[in-house]
Amino acid sequence: MNFTFDNELESFVSTINDFIQKDYTPQHIRNAWSSGDPFSNEHWKSMINLGVSQMILDEKFQGMGLSLDEAILVYEELAYGGVIEPIIEQSILINNLAHEFPQGLQDLIGERLIDQYVALTHPSSPFVNHLSHASGLLSIQNNDISFVELEGIESELLESNDPSRVVSSIKSIKNSHSFKLDPSLERKIVSSGKLVSALTIIGLSRRCLDISSEYVKTREQFGKPIGSFQAVKHMLSDIAVKIEFAKAAIYRAANSIISDHPLHELHSNVAKYLANQAGEIATKNSIQAHGAMGYTWEVDLHIFMRRIWAFNSLWATQSEIEFEIESFLHENTEKLGATFTFTED
Amino acid sequence: MQISQMKIKFTQEQSTFREEVRSWMKSNVPSQPLHSLDTSKGFEEHRAWEKTLNEGNWSMVTWPKEYGGRGLDLIEWLIFEEEYYRAKAPTRVNQNGVFLLGPTLMEYGSEHQKERFLSAMAKGEHIWAQGWSEPGAGSDMAAIRSTAIREENKFIINGQKTWSSRATYADWTFGLFRSDSESSRHHGLSFILVPLDAPGVTVRPIPQLDGEPGFAEIFFDNVEVPIENLIGEEGAGWSIAMATAGFERGLMLRSPARFQETAAHLIRIAKQESNLAPSIKTALIDCWIKAEAYALNIYQTASKLQAGKKIGPESSLGKIFWSTLDYEMHSTALKILGTLSELKNEEASNAAAWIKGFMFSLAGPIYAGTNEIQKNIVAERLLGLPR
Numbered sequence: 001m002n003f004t005f006d007n008e009l010e011s012f013v014s015t016i017n018d019f020i021q022k023d024y025t026p027q028h029i030r031n032a033w034s035s036g037d038p039f040s041n042e043h044w045k046s047m048i049n050l051g052v053s054q055m056i057l058d059e060k061f062q063g064m065g066l067s068l069d070e071a072i073l074v075y076e077e078l079a080y081g082g083v084i085e086p087i088i089e090q091s092i093l094i095n096n097l098a099h100e101f102p103q104g105l106q107d108l109i110g111e112r113l114i115d116q117y118v119a120l121t122h123p124s125s126p127f128v129n130h131l132s133h134a135s136g137l138l139s140i141q142n143n144d145i146s147f148v149e150l151e152g153i154e155s156e157l158l159e160s161n162d163p164s165r166v167v168s169s170i171k172s173i174k175n176s177h178s179f180k181l182d183p184s185l186e187r188k189i190v191s192s193g194k195l196v197s198a199l200t201i202i203g204l205s206r207r208c209l210d211i212s213s214e215y216v217k218t219r220e221q222f223g224k225p226i227g228s229f230q231a232v233k234h235m236l237s238d239i240a241v242k243i244e245f246a247k248a249a250i251y252r253a254a255n256s257i258i259s260d261h262p263l264h265e266l267h268s269n270v271a272k273y274l275a276n277q278a279g280e281i282a283t284k285n286s287i288q289a290h291g292a293m294g295y296t297w298e299v300d301l302h303i304f305m306r307r308i309w310a311f312n313s314l315w316a317t318q319s320e321i322e323f324e325i326e327s328f329l330h331e332n333t334e335k336l337g338a339t340f341t342f343t344e345d
Numbered sequence: 346m347q348i349s350q351m352k353i354k355f356t357q358e359q360s361t362f363r364e365e366v367r368s369w370m371k372s373n374v375p376s377q378p379l380h381s382l383d384t385s386k387g388f389e390e391h392r393a394w395e396k397t398l399n400e401g402n403w404s405m406v407t408w409p410k411e412y413g414g415r416g417l418d419l420i421e422w423l424i425f426e427e428e429y430y431r432a433k434a435p436t437r438v439n440q441n442g443v444f445l446l447g448p449t450l451m452e453y454g455s456e457h458q459k460e461r462f463l464s465a466m467a468k469g470e471h472i473w474a475q476g477w478s479e480p481g482a483g484s485d486m487a488a489i490r491s492t493a494i495r496e497e498n499k500f501i502i503n504g505q506k507t508w509s510s511r512a513t514y515a516d517w518t519f520g521l522f523r524s525d526s527e528s529s530r531h532h533g534l535s536f537i538l539v540p541l542d543a544p545g546v547t548v549r550p551i552p553q554l555d556g557e558p559g560f561a562e563i564f565f566d567n568v569e570v571p572i573e574n575l576i577g578e579e580g581a582g583w584s585i586a587m588a589t590a591g592f593e594r595g596l597m598l599r600s601p602a603r604f605q606e607t608a609a610h611l612i613r614i615a616k617q618e619s620n621l622a623p624s625i626k627t628a629l630i631d632c633w634i635k636a637e638a639y640a641l642n643i644y645q646t647a648s649k650l651q652a653g654k655k656i657g658p659e660s661s662l663g664k665i666f667w668s669t670l671d672y673e674m675h676s677t678a679l680k681i682l683g684t685l686s687e688l689k690n691e692e693a694s695n696a697a698a699w700i701k702g703f704m705f706s707l708a709g710p711i712y713a714g715t716n717e718i719q720k721n722i723v724a725e726r727l728l729g730l731p732r
Contacts, residue, residue, distance in 0.1 A: 001359060004645070227731055233720060233730055237720035241666055245638040251351070259353075273634050274634065329633060333613055333616050338431045338609075341640045
């Protein structure tokens with residue numbers, strides 16, 4: 001039993017943090033929003049050059065083949081940065097699982113995975129993000145996984161409440177290559193989707209907490225920083241508690257997915273449930289800690305809050321998570337107890 | 346694929362150890378629950394259980410071998426606790442000693458003190474009470490006024506302690522006393538051990554919400570204590586007490602097993618009810634998930650500590666989390682039990698244990714530093730907010 005991370009990854013995480021602090025500031029995000037097309041090829045390239053998407057790509061595709069549970073802090077840090085380009089999705093949903101895809105599909109898209117964006121749609125995540133920047137689309141439906149080039153897609157552009165997301169709904173696809181999707185692989189993809197959203201929400205919740213902590217240290221009322229008032233302190237502490245107790249569950253879910261744990265769906269549901277709770281309190285209390293400023297477009301806070309709200313229902317709605325966990329608990333009542341958490345069957 | 350360093354499963358040795366604990370518990374845990382440890386009969390039954398545990402060398406498992414423990418690492422400790430709670434073994438009547446004073450003595454005590462107190466503690470010969478709070482010093486512990494004035498080779502103790510857990514039946518108390526009468530706040534305090542049968546000590550039991558005297562007031566009227574009972578330097582009591590309080594908030598006392606067992610039990614009683622309101626189902630799921638989250642967090646924390654990292658104010662996050670969860674679980678249970686949740690007699694239903702647990706869960710957000718104090722600690726020391 002060793003629930004810790006490789007020390008070498010720590011330096012990678014701080015490299016990502018440097019990138020965010022220097023090249024991916026809230027001002028960069030605002031500029032991207034007002035440019036009309038927020039996806040930045042330059043940022044995408046920087047992240048590819050840092051090794052973000054190759055890191056957990058299997059060696060057969062010229063990736064580094066690191067394991068996802070080790071690399072997870074790197075993705076959490078990118079989420080913290082509010083990165084616009086869907087590189088976390090690309091890495092965890094596609095690159096991490098690509099070597100398990102049907103062989104024909106691997107042959108078709110294998111070469112693109114090292115540096116290109118391959119979009120993905122699934123009934124639990126129907127809107128396709130930044131479609132115009134994708135080199136193609138993977139579409140999962142009715143036990144099939146299909147790949148289609150951009151020319152074969154007819155889509156409709158929608159408007160997300162998060163300007164970082166440029167989402168489309170797919171109207172029709174032509175000339176797609178379809179493959180049977182093993183149900184166990186589909187379950188892993190869905191678990192990975194829940195993991196992506198949980199991880200993204202936690203990274204963003206940390207960002208909201210940091211922004212709010214800084215704000216209440218400097219904003220003065222009644223002659224002192226508002227952060228010295230207990231009501232404000234307690235609001236922010238409540239966020240810290242929720243974040244702290246979601247993290248280990250997220251790392252565990254990542255470990256379960258890559259180790260084919262029979263309960264990876266339960267573990268990813270638990271992770272997403274806890275992340276959703278953290279995200280809800282992080283957004284609500286952060287606005288409150290900012291007072292009226294929290295309700296403005298001017299303060300950076302909303303850049304990160306909007307993403308939390310967007311990810312809240314992706315890959316599993318609150319109702320789906322609760323129904324699935326409820327039915328698991330109902331059917332496995334006798335197994336529960338002090339020795340359940342780390343059971344392997 | 347490269348092999349991940351993160352291994353979220355037990356090793357063969359750990360599983361073997363688990364089997365060893367399980368089998369000992371199976372043959373030794375009393376088949377009938379003991380009487381409440383806050384009654385004189387129950388207290389002695391629990392003392393006897395401490396002795397039984399010690400005979401199997403299971404009473405001080407995390408203590409180093411040189412002090413008669415097993416020197417278990419933290420993961421083994423968590424496994425031990427899982428088996429302990431799984432077997433429904435009795436509450437540790439001497440947890441003030443085992444988990445708080447014991448580690449404090451190992452760090453700050455003299456060789457003579459270790460020899461004198463550790464083994465007696467392990468055998469259940471000395472059951473310890475906490476002596477921190479005073480009528481005017483609850484959350485603000487630095488407001489302590491009880492004095493221990495040095496006269497040659499002894500201290501003369503005067504004053505009053507209150508809300509002292511286990512003091513009604515315990516043999517000894519440890520606490521902070523003002524040894525410099527000119528001092529204020531956290532200066533001039535000393536960490537002193539006092540036998541509760543010393544002349545001048547009066548213990549007045551305080552009935553708690555469950556009607557039993559789980560804590561007491563202790564009055565000191567010119568109580569003479571030899572200077573051998575001073576832990577660490579005279580006047581250095583505050584920092585020693587902070588270390589002790591750190592043990593209390595740390596993971597040793599609140600192993601996840603307790604909450605996981607309660608959550609599982611909660612799901613089981615819910616399953617017997619066919620008509621549960623959606624709000625109760627939501628609460629059940631929420632409780633179970635949080636018990637899981639707590640376990641995962643503690644295992645991760647234990648792994649970090651074993652890898653040589655330190656934890657500091659993070660333990661306050663844990664204290665807020667488990668105490669909130671414990672209340673939520675018990676309050677949900679009472680809603681499920683319905684009209685039975687009024688009944689205190691154990692013969693009538695299993696509701697009695699839930700009521701007692703519910704009452705105790707109300708203390709969780711208060712003891713070991715109120716949750717409001719913990720939130721201040723989180724805000725100031727983890728988030729850097731101004732005092």
